[in-house]
Amino acid sequence: MTEINDRIGSYGFMVEPFHADFTGRLTLAVLGNHLLNCASFHAKDRGFGIGTLNQQHYTWVLSRLVVEMEEMPSEYDKFTVETWVEAVYRLFTDRNYRIAAADGRTLGYARSVWAMIGMDDRKPVEMTKVNDGRIMDYVTDYPCPIDKPARIKLAAPRLATTHRVTYSDIDINGHVNSIRYIEHILDAFDISYFKDTAVKRFEIAYVTESYYGDTLDVWIEEAGDKAFNVEIKKDGGKSTVCRGHVSFG
Amino acid sequence: MTEINDRIGSYGFMVEPFHADFTGRLTLAVLGNHLLNCASFHAKDRGFGIGTLNQQHYTWVLSRLVVEMEEMPSEYDKFTVETWVEAVYRLFTDRNYRIAAADGRTLGYARSVWAMIGMDDRKPVEMTKVNDGRIMDYVTDYPCPIDKPARIKLAAPRLATTHRVTYSDIDINGHVNSIRYIEHILDAFDISYFKDTAVKRFEIAYVTESYYGDTLDVWIEEAGDKAFNVEIKKDGGKSTVCRGHVSFG
Numbered sequence: 001m002t003e004i005n006d007r008i009g010s011y012g013f014m015v016e017p018f019h020a021d022f023t024g025r026l027t028l029a030v031l032g033n034h035l036l037n038c039a040s041f042h043a044k045d046r047g048f049g050i051g052t053l054n055q056q057h058y059t060w061v062l063s064r065l066v067v068e069m070e071e072m073p074s075e076y077d078k079f080t081v082e083t084w085v086e087a088v089y090r091l092f093t094d095r096n097y098r099i100a101a102a103d104g105r106t107l108g109y110a111r112s113v114w115a116m117i118g119m120d121d122r123k124p125v126e127m128t129k130v131n132d133g134r135i136m137d138y139v140t141d142y143p144c145p146i147d148k149p150a151r152i153k154l155a156a157p158r159l160a161t162t163h164r165v166t167y168s169d170i171d172i173n174g175h176v177n178s179i180r181y182i183e184h185i186l187d188a189f190d191i192s193y194f195k196d197t198a199v200k201r202f203e204i205a206y207v208t209e210s211y212y213g214d215t216l217d218v219w220i221e222e223a224g225d226k227a228f229n230v231e232i233k234k235d236g237g238k239s240t241v242c243r244g245h246v247s248f249g
Numbered sequence: 250m251t252e253i254n255d256r257i258g259s260y261g262f263m264v265e266p267f268h269a270d271f272t273g274r275l276t277l278a279v280l281g282n283h284l285l286n287c288a289s290f291h292a293k294d295r296g297f298g299i300g301t302l303n304q305q306h307y308t309w310v311l312s313r314l315v316v317e318m319e320e321m322p323s324e325y326d327k328f329t330v331e332t333w334v335e336a337v338y339r340l341f342t343d344r345n346y347r348i349a350a351a352d353g354r355t356l357g358y359a360r361s362v363w364a365m366i367g368m369d370d371r372k373p374v375e376m377t378k379v380n381d382g383r384i385m386d387y388v389t390d391y392p393c394p395i396d397k398p399a400r401i402k403l404a405a406p407r408l409a410t411t412h413r414v415t416y417s418d419i420d421i422n423g424h425v426n427s428i429r430y431i432e433h434i435l436d437a438f439d440i441s442y443f444k445d446t447a448v449k450r451f452e453i454a455y456v457t458e459s460y461y462g463d464t465l466d467v468w469i470e471e472a473g474d475k476a477f478n479v480e481i482k483k484d485g486g487k488s489t490v491c492r493g494h495v496s497f498g
Contacts, residue, residue: 010309017289018282020427022419022461029417033267040266077422161415165442166436168272168278172324178265187415194416212271212440 007140009042012148015077023070029182037081048135057119068146069108078102085138091124096144109146152243154229157219162189163224165214175209183242185230188218193248200249207240256389257333264326274321278431285330293333297384306368315434315446317395318452327351334387340373345393358395403478406468409437414463424458434479434493437467442497450496454487
């Protein structure tokens, strides 16, 4: 872990064999896992990590994640993830990422939106007032030239797949973990999309938690050329778990 | 990566948040992934890694994996995996592992059996004749006090779950990856097994590859107190993909 400057964290990775898909490229789910880990490392090193917050009975919650890749690294490739805080709002913060190849060229960017909530009442808190607003000291305008998350609406989607939540889906909070939704969304597409093209932009907005035994329906609607809006619902369609967007290119 | 001696490789890890299950312990699937990576690192550093073999049109195939844990490390815990070659037979090699906590105490052991095959004809080759039999130089009798894999037979199993193979299951060889079977087997058990107990011993023997679109049936049969034999079949039960054993304790 080297620091580009005090505000930007940079973390090194290598594409492990079981983290590559059938094309030999890193999977988006594993990249997502790395991004969230980097968020955690970066925040921890600067005094606003989840451990520090938990002591004060607050915690971080991921609200949105957008990843846009020009190229995914291949099996055994080394790559780095840079992360930084772009903005702090009253109830949200924008954290961005740059994914770079070993030779330094940009492979892609990502954006995430986080809320801070009370551990007991699960209600959003004003993060500028928590922990002496320390997070404000690290805001930087390092460039992240991809679109911010958009509002995703589905009008007449089709039911693509159904997944019953299993043991392997559940994290330490008792919820389906944020990364598993990425897999469940991508698994709703025919494998030919990944053969002839690759995921160019992926977007997910988390709405409601889901739990062991829930049945998740994955709904898909076309939204342009090789672009799709996605919604995962539970309780027979009564509640939305998350919405997403996938563009292949 | 430090070496205990020239024959034993030792590799450090940390339990990442998304690699822990709902109890906060490392998942067996992620541990399995680490073990296979360590095998790969160890072999590569000693001149019989998959890259070297591929140049000669041979490759490694995992045949069996057994993991027996006293205790799984928890979220954010550091731990190490040691690996070494216990024996080289004509067509197989036994590679063992010790999993240790940061303070050095043993958390568990694992055993794996590998074959070497020709990349073109997929037939087993005599590994003592490949690459000047270099692997023979690294055999060591470092202790691994857990039972070797046993022959698993099911007499009257019940169908526990069915899983249709998706994009996320498939690795660079176009097969369902070895680690995913661990998840599919564990996901066939009710979550209460993981709440009240933990997996004490897990065994898997790989028989036939499965592919995108295959439907995998997971069959389970009791084999003692909180112990189960498992078989994954495809093609409507016509062919066995793998067999396993899971003991909770």
